[in-house]
Structure formats: C-alpha cells, structure tokens
Amino acid sequence: MTESTLMLPSQQKNWLDAVRYYTPTIAVAVTVLVLWELLVTVLNIQQFLLPKPSAIFAELIAEFQLAFDTTGSRSILIESTGATLWEAVGGFCLGCGAGILVAFITARWTIISEAMMPFAIAANSVPIIAFAPIMNNWFGLTNPASKMAIVAIIVFFPTMINTVRGLTLVDPLQLELMQSYAARPFKILFALRIPNALPYIFSALRVASSLSVIGAVVAEFFGGPRATLGVFITQEASAFDFARAWAAIIMAALIGISFYLVVLFAERRLMPWHSSLRERA
Amino acid sequence: MAAEAKIKPIVISAKNLYKIFNVGGSDAVTALQNVNLEIRAGEFISLIGPSGCGKSTLLRLIADLTKPTQGELNINGKDPHQARLDRDYGMVFQAATLYDWRTVTKNVQLPLEIMGYPRTVRQHRAQEMLDLVELGKFANHYPWQLSGGMQQRVAIARALAFEPSLLLMDEPFGALDEFTRERMNMELLRIWEKTGITVIFVTHSIPEAIFLSSRVVVMSPRPGRITQIVENNVEYPRMFETRETPRFFEKVTEVRELLRDAHLEA
Numbered sequence: 001m002t003e004s005t006l007m008l009p010s011q012q013k014n015w016l017d018a019v020r021y022y023t024p025t026i027a028v029a030v031t032v033l034v035l036w037e038l039l040v041t042v043l044n045i046q047q048f049l050l051p052k053p054s055a056i057f058a059e060l061i062a063e064f065q066l067a068f069d070t071t072g073s074r075s076i077l078i079e080s081t082g083a084t085l086w087e088a089v090g091g092f093c094l095g096c097g098a099g100i101l102v103a104f105i106t107a108r109w110t111i112i113s114e115a116m117m118p119f120a121i122a123a124n125s126v127p128i129i130a131f132a133p134i135m136n137n138w139f140g141l142t143n144p145a146s147k148m149a150i151v152a153i154i155v156f157f158p159t160m161i162n163t164v165r166g167l168t169l170v171d172p173l174q175l176e177l178m179q180s181y182a183a184r185p186f187k188i189l190f191a192l193r194i195p196n197a198l199p200y201i202f203s204a205l206r207v208a209s210s211l212s213v214i215g216a217v218v219a220e221f222f223g224g225p226r227a228t229l230g231v232f233i234t235q236e237a238s239a240f241d242f243a244r245a246w247a248a249i250i251m252a253a254l255i256g257i258s259f260y261l262v263v264l265f266a267e268r269r270l271m272p273w274h275s276s277l278r279e280r281a
Numbered sequence: 282m283a284a285e286a287k288i289k290p291i292v293i294s295a296k297n298l299y300k301i302f303n304v305g306g307s308d309a310v311t312a313l314q315n316v317n318l319e320i321r322a323g324e325f326i327s328l329i330g331p332s333g334c335g336k337s338t339l340l341r342l343i344a345d346l347t348k349p350t351q352g353e354l355n356i357n358g359k360d361p362h363q364a365r366l367d368r369d370y371g372m373v374f375q376a377a378t379l380y381d382w383r384t385v386t387k388n389v390q391l392p393l394e395i396m397g398y399p400r401t402v403r404q405h406r407a408q409e410m411l412d413l414v415e416l417g418k419f420a421n422h423y424p425w426q427l428s429g430g431m432q433q434r435v436a437i438a439r440a441l442a443f444e445p446s447l448l449l450m451d452e453p454f455g456a457l458d459e460f461t462r463e464r465m466n467m468e469l470l471r472i473w474e475k476t477g478i479t480v481i482f483v484t485h486s487i488p489e490a491i492f493l494s495s496r497v498v499v500m501s502p503r504p505g506r507i508t509q510i511v512e513n514n515v516e517y518p519r520m521f522e523t524r525e526t527p528r529f530f531e532k533v534t535e536v537r538e539l540l541r542d543a544h545l546e547a
Contacts, residue, residue, distance in 0.1 A: 173378045176346055180372040182365050183395045191391065195382040273382045273423050 051243040059247040077244070079227040081251045084216050087144050087228070088259065091151020092212040096205060098152065099159030106160075107167035107193075117164065124157040132219040142225040151215040155208035162204035166197025199274055202267040209263045213256035289322040292446065292479055293343060298352035300338050300505075311504035312338040316352070318498065318507065322446070325473055325480045327490035327497045329536065331544065335505025336483045336498075337451055343481065344372055344449050357446065368396060370447035371440030375455050377432035379424040379439075386411065386420035389439045396443055410438035413472060430461040434468065441476065450482045454489070463521070466492050470519055487540070491532045492519060499536060501543030508543045511536055 033053050039045070040052045047055065060077075067075035106113035132150050139146035170193060178188045220230020229252050236245040267274070298316040303309045313335040320326050328336035341347045342354060345361035356364035364370065371392070379388045389407040398406070411417045414434040416427075424432055433453055440448055454462045466489060473480055473493075484490050490497045497511040515528050523529055 171378070173374050173376055174380070177372065177374070177378050178395075179346060180344055180365065180370070181392045181395045182368060187395055191395070192380070195380065198382075271382070273425075 048240050048242050051246055055243040056246040056250065059243045060250065063247065076227050077232060077248055077251060080229045080232045080248065081255060083144065083225065083227050084147075084213070084220065084229040084252065085255045085259075087147035087219075088151055088212040088216040088255065090144065091148040091216065092155055092208055092259075094148060095152030095155035095212075096159045096208055099156045099204075100163050100201065102156075103160045103163030103167065107164050113164055113168070117161070120157050120161050120164075124161060128154045129215060129218050132222040135219070136223055141223045147216050147219045147224065147228075150219040151212045154211050154215040158207055158211075159201070159204040162200045163197055166200030167193045169200075170196050198271050202263070202271065205263050206260060206267070209259040210256055213252060213259060217252050289324075291319050292322045292357055293318070293320040293481070294353075294355045295319075295339075295342075296353040298339075298342070298354055299350045300335065300342060300347070301350045304350060313342070313349075314504040314506045316507055318510070320479065320481065322479055323477050324496060325470075325482065325494045327482045327484055327494035328500060329484055329487065329490045329497055330500030330505075330540065331485065331502055333502035333505065334500040335502070336500050338505065339500075340449055340451055340481060340483050343447075344370060368392075368443055369445055370449050371443065371445040373433070373436050373440050373448070373450045373453045375452045377424070377429070377436040379432055379435055381424060384421050384423055385416065385427070385435050388424065388435055389442050392439060392443050398443075406442055407438075410442050411435075413441070413475070414438045414468065428461075430457050430465055433457065433465065437469070437472070441472070441478070446479060448478050448480045450480065452483050452485070455485070462486075462489065463524075467521065469493065474518075487533050487536050488524065488529075491515060491529060491536065492524060497536055499539045499543065501540075509539050511539070 036050075037053050040050055063075040063077040066073045067078040102116075106116050129150065131153065132146075135146045135149045139149060174192060174196075175188070178192055183191070216228075217230045217233075220228045221234055224231050226232075226235075229248050232248045233245050233252075236242070236248065295316050295318045298313060298318075299311070300313040301309055301311050316335075316339060318339075328339060330336050338347065342349050343356060343361060345365040354361055357367075357369050359367065359369075379385075380391065383391065386404070386407045389410055390403040393403040393406060408417065408420060411420055414437055416431060416434055416438065419427060419431065419435075424435065427435065436453070454465050457465060469480075470493060472478075480493075482490075482493060491513060492515075494513055497513055498507055499509045499511060500506065501508045511532070513532055515523060515526070515532055
C-alpha cells in the first residue's frame with residue numbers, strides 16, 4: 001500500500017521525463033519527413049531517384065490491406081518481411097547460441113581459448129557476407145538455411161569473443177574472495193563468471209540483432225525465393241517501382257529495430273543492476 | 282588459576298616465515314624475512330608499515346591466497362590451506378568487492394550459499410549481520426545505491442556471516458575519507474567487542490592502528506620483516522575522545538618513531 005502511494009509521484013515524473021526525452025527525436029523525424037516531401041515536390045525530383053514519403057507510405061498501406069483483408073489476397077511484401085525475419089532470427093539463434101557455447105568451452109580450458117582467439121578476432125574482421133554465394137551453393141538458393149548460415153556465421157564471432165571476455169575478465173579481488181570461501185569452480189562460474197559476462201554477452205547480442213537483419217537482406221541480394229526482402233528490393237528496383245522498393249527497405253528497418261528492442265528489453269529484464277541502465281531507472 | 286584462565290590459546294603462529302617472489306630469478310624479492318609471530322584468540326592485531334614491508338603479504342599467507350617460501354605457519358593448529366578449506370577466516374579487502382548483481386542481503390548471503398546453508402538460515406543470518414553493522418534497512422538495496430563506507434560495512438557483514446573465528450582485513454578503510462574512517466573504526470571496535478573474534482588488520486595509518494588494536498606489529502621494508510611488536514595499553518572502552526588523550530598520543534608517537542628508525546635503517 002505505502003509502496004504504491006510512494007511510487008505515484010515518481011511514475012508521473014518518469015512519464016514527463018519520457019516525453020521530454022523523446023520529443024526532440026520525434027521532432028527531428030517529422031522535420032526530415034516533411035522536408036523530404038517538400039524537396040521532392042519543389043525540386044521536381046524523379047521518383048526513381050527518390051520517391052516521396054507519402055508514396056512509400058501509400059505502398060505500405062496498400063500491402064497491409066492486401067495482407068489483412070478478408071478476401072484471401074496476399075501481399076508479397078508482408079510475406080517477404082516474414083521470410084527475412086525468420087532467416088534473421090533463425091541465424092541469430094544458431095550463431096549466438098553456438099558463439100556462447102564455444103565461449104564457455106574455450107573459457108573453461110584456457111589453452112583452447114588462447115589457440116582460438118586470434119582466429120576468432122581475425123575472422124571477425126573478414127567480410128563474411130562474401131560467402132553468401134557459397135552458402136547458396138551449399139544449402140540451395142531458395143532454402144532459408146543458406147541465409148541462416150550466413151547470418152549465423154556473421155553473429156558467431158562477436159558473440160563468442162565478447163562472451164569469452166566476459167567470462168575471463170573478472171576482477172582478481174572478486175576471484176580471491178571466492179578463493180577465500182574455498183568455492184568450487186562450478187560455483188565460481190555461476191555466482192561470479194556468468195553474471196560478470198552478462199553485460200558483455202548482451203552488448204554482443206544487441207550488435208548481433210542488427211547484424212542478423214543486415215546479413216539476411218544482403219545475402220538475399222545474391223538470390224533467393226521471390227518472397228524475401230532482399231529479392232523484393234532488387235526486383236522492384238530493376239522494374240523502376242522505387243516506391244515499392246523503398247517500402248521494403250522500411251520493412252527491413254522495422255524488423256531490424258524491433259529485433260534490437262526485443263534484445264534490449266530482455267537485457268533490462270535480466271540485468272536490473274546494470275550500470276548503463278541506472279540513470280534512467 | 283584466574284591468571285591462567287585469562288591466557289587465551291594461540292590461534293596463529295608463524296615461525297621463521299619467509300616469502301620470496303621469483304625465487305632464484307635475478308628479480309627475486311624478499312617480501313618477508315624470518316617472521317615470528319604468535320597471535321592469541323580474541324586479540325586485535327594491526328600490521329603496520331610503509332608499502333613494501335610485506336604486511337599484506339603476511340595477511341595473504343595467513344589467508345592461503347599465496348604460499349610461503351619457507352618456514353612454518355599454523356592457523357588454529359592447521360596448515361593455512363586446511364584452514365581455508367575449513368572456512369576459518371572471513372576476509373575484507375581494500376575494495377568492498379560486492380557483487381553488483383546481488384542486493385545487499387544477497388551479497389551477505391554469498392558465503393552462506395557457497396557453504397550450503399539452507400535458505401531460511403541464510404536470510405536470518407544475513408539480517409542479523411546487517412543489523413550488527415547497522416544496515417538492516419538497506420537489505421534490499423543494490424550496492425551502487427550505498428556510499429563507500431556503507432559498502433565496506435556490508436563487506437564486513439559478509440565476512441562475519443558464517444561466524445569464522447578469524448577476521449582478516451587488508452586496509453579496509455584505506456579508500457574512505459577521514460571522518461567516515463573514524464566512524465568505521467568505532468563500529469569495528471564495537472563489533473570486535475561484541476563478537477570476541479580475532480582480528481588481523483593491515484593498515485598504514487598509525488592512529489588507526491593505535492585506536493583499534495591490542496597489539497601493533499611494526500614492520501619495515503627491503504626485506505620485509507617485523508621490527509617490533511608494541512603492546513597497546515590505551516584503555517578500553519575506546520571512544521572518539523580516546524584520540525585526544527595523552528596515552529593515545531604517546532602510543533602514536535612510539536610507533537611513529539619505530540617506523541622512522543626502521544625507515545632510516547633501510
């Protein structure tokens with residue numbers, strides 16, 4: 001009872017803070033869209049160079065109506081979005097899962113980690129997307145597995161490297177504290193190393209969430225089923241239907257941002273203590 | 282008979298203890314040379330000396346966080362390794378080393394968790410310890426919501442939670458401001474008197490050593506060794522005003538001169 005009454009003023013304050021915090025961002029977005037619309041109209045820019053936001057928006061509305069009306073019609077754009085999201089999420093889960101797993105194994109046996117890390121760091125700076133045609137060859141052009149594989153490889157290395165860092169870069173005093181309690185390695189892993197690694201792991205997952213959508217879309221540029229965003233964008237662009245191509249770009253951006261926000265939300269739920277969350281807590 | 286009963290058993294004894302880092306190397310450093318020391322149950326011992334005198338090394342040897350090069354060291358009649366496995370001591374470091382992801386009470390419960398105490402005992406004991414350091418109301422706060430002095434008090438509560446017979450403290454108040462430090466000293470004396478625990482306290486503050494301890498071990502560097510052990514007869518109970526008494530001042534001067542002589546020799 002007392003707690004909830006105590007909470008009220010602070011919640012109100014948080015709400016006002018939120019408005020104050022997001023107002024500039026929203027203002028910038030609106031200004032850019034209005035300027036874009038005006039400039040395209042006033043300077044009479046051809047639609048294949050830059051379509052108006054209103055035209056792109058109209059395409060989006062039309063596609064959503066196709067997808068969600070009751071006549072059973074289909075929207076390739078919405079289906080493409082779903083397919084690309086599936087590739088990105090699938091690849092993300094495989095790559096990040098494998099990255100975390102390998103990191104735990106290598107952090108447990110330092111010899112492996114010392115042997116692996118230079119390769120992992122080198123591999124991390126290789127443009128892995130260049131393997132997309134190879135993966136199309138391995139798994140089949142229209143098989144989502146070919147895109148998932150590319151995404152998985154792209155997200156694997158940053159996740160693995162960060163997890164190894166988080167598990168091994170532990171404050172020596174905190175390790176000595178554990179030693180003073182004669183704690184077993186297993187207990188040190190769960191009580192100290194894993195919580196210590198969580199911020200590292202989540203910062204990798206946030207990067208990976210964006211990378212996975214980029215990876216999936218770019219991999220689709222090398223070919224894939226009709227109903228994927230990368231193929232949709234290349235086809236509409238070559239058919240000079242740029243408003244539709246831009247609509248697909250917007251959808252790609254939306255799934256990228258949503259995916260990032262989901263990871264961010266999970267991070268906040270799992271680590272209420274994390275320092276970067278404190279100022280706005 | 283009464284006099285005999287007063288003599289408490291020896292809980293820590295060091296004989297001809299040596300610690301040399303990088304033995305045999307050209308960069309070999311003698312951190313401790315021929316240390317002989319006996320500590321009885323319930324004593325409050327301060328190890329004092331300039332940096333490099335081996336005071337922290339001696340504490341770490343007792344804690345079995347590092348091994349002696351030569352000599353004998355006994356903790357409660359056991360070798361230090363066994364004493365550590367038996368959880369004979371609680372340790373407080375210069376930094377509070379609280380886990381950010383645990384609330385205050387969960388931090389205090391950490392050693393109890395590791396030692397497999399049941400949950401209800403853990404919660405009860407943690408609350409008891411937090412009350413002892415007067416932080417009972419902060420059980421569900423996170424460490425970053427507390428000041429430096431409060432964090433260090435949580436670290437003390439954590440070290441005492443499993444009722445070890447020894448409390449090892451490595452410059453625990455070194456990072457605190459003077460006022461907080463004096464308050465923490467009072468607090469620590471109160472806890473020591475209440476629990477009867479044996480304390481070994483590393484410091485480089487002479488007034489702190491005199492205020493807290495029953496005996497002061499004065500050490501000097503290069504090579505690290507004990508120069509003298511000073512009986513501290515400043516009377517109990519020690520209060521804030523104790524620091525202004527002539528006896529206190531005398532003792533501070535005595536230790537200061539010993540440290541200066543040692544420094545001139547070295």
